[in-house]
Structures are given as structure tokens and as C-alpha cells.
Amino acid sequence: xxxxxxxxxxxxxxxxxxxxxxxxxxxxxxxxxxxxxxxxxxxxxxxxxxxxxxxxxxxxxxxxxxxxxxxxxxxxxxxxxxxxxxxxxxxxxxxxxxxxxxxxxxxxxxxxxxxxxxxxxxxxxxxxxxxxxxxxxxxxxxxxxxxxxxxxxxxxxxxxxxxxxxxxxxx
Numbered sequence: 001x002x003x004x005x006x007x008x009x010x011x012x013x014x015x016x017x018x019x020x021x022x023x024x025x026x027x028x029x030x031x032x033x034x035x036x037x038x039x040x041x042x043x044x045x046x047x048x049x050x051x052x053x054x055x056x057x058x059x060x061x062x063x064x065x066x067x068x069x070x071x072x073x074x075x076x077x078x079x080x081x082x083x084x085x086x087x088x089x090x091x092x093x094x095x096x097x098x099x100x101x102x103x104x105x106x107x108x109x110x111x112x113x114x115x116x117x118x119x120x121x122x123x124x125x126x127x128x129x130x131x132x133x134x135x136x137x138x139x140x141x142x143x144x145x146x147x148x149x150x151x152x153x154x155x156x157x158x159x160x161x162x163x164x165x166x167x168x169x170x171x
Contacts, residue, residue, distance in 0.1 A: 023137060024056065024096075029063055031096030032137050038099075040140055052100040054110055059098055062110055062155050067091060069162045070153070079167045084147035085116075087167065093117050095136055108157045113141055116149035145170055 022033040036051040070088040080086045085093065097113035115136050143150045151167040 033098045050102040054098050054100040058157055065160050073162050073165050079169055080148040087148050110155045113152045
């Protein structure tokens with residue numbers, strides 16, 4: 001029995017640490033890094049085996065390059081009219097979620113979710129945009145609609161290339 005208790009005392013914290021998310025609170029952005037072991041059965045994309053845990057250095061490199069590279073691939077301003085923000089002009093208004101993947105050629109890339117920051121009153125009014133897993137610091141978010149208040153992009157770490165820009169539509 002003592003051996004079993006010792007096993008849980010040693011192993012359980014390791015398991016919890018391996019699945020923990022790392023919060024980043026920078027002066028220009030706030031985000032969360034999801035570990036390669038983060039699982040969420042609700043979303044199939046998170047079941048992929050070719051994942052890695054991005055480092056803070058990876059995130060800082062991405063953030064340094066984001067604005068100038070985003071302007072280049074966001075020329076059409078898709079779903080960024082009327083009350084929907086032009087994303088590269090409002091980057092400080094988004095919380096970020098970072099996942100690390102490895103493609104079929106062995107190249108590491110980030111998938112970054114951008115989630116509009118809201119006041120508590122707006123969040124109550126726009127509750128339809130937040131899924132039942134709700135807490136963006138703990139759970140990967142997939143939100144339908146909401147125009148450019150919710151979008152994501154991929155970023156190759158070695159080349160610094162942004163690709164696969166996806167901006168939500170409006171219902």
C-alpha cells in the first residue's frame with residue numbers, strides 16, 4: 001500500500017504538469033501555450049500525434065513578426081467590415097492560444113487562435129460565441145461566426161512564414 005501511495009505522490013504531479021497550459025502575460029499581448037499532451041476529445045485536431053510544446057522563445061519570435069507579415073496576407077480584409085475589426089490594426093485586442101504541430105516534412109509550425117477581448121457586459125450579450133468549454137486559458141476554443149473577432153493563422157518557425165489565415169464569417 002505504501003508503494004502505491006508513493007507512486008501516486010510522485011507520478012500524479014508529473015502527469016498534471018505535462019498537461020498544464022502556460023500563461024503568457026506580455027505588455028503587448030496575453031496568451032496561453034498548450035502543451036503537446038493537451039487533449040480535448042471535443043476537437044479532433046487535438047488528437048494528432050505530431051505535436052510539440054512551443055517555447056516562450058517561439059512565441060516571442062512569432063509575435064515580433066506578426067504585424068508586418070499579417071498585413072501582407074490580409075490584403076482582402078475578409079470579414080472585416082462594419083463593426084468587425086481589421087485584424088492587423090487591432091492585434092492588442094485579442095487573447096491568443098498557441099498550439100505546436102509538426103508537418104509531414106518534419107517542419108514545426110504554430111497554430112494560433114485569436115479571441116477578441118471583451119468586457120464582462122459584452123461577454124454576457126455575446127455568449128453565443130463562447131462554447132461550453134468556455135475558459136480560453138484552459139481549453140482550446142473553436143468559435144463559429146463572430147466575423148474577425150475570432151480568427152486563426154499558422155506560422156512556420158524556421159521560415160517565419162504566416163499561412164492558412166482563417167477569419168470567421170458572420171451569420
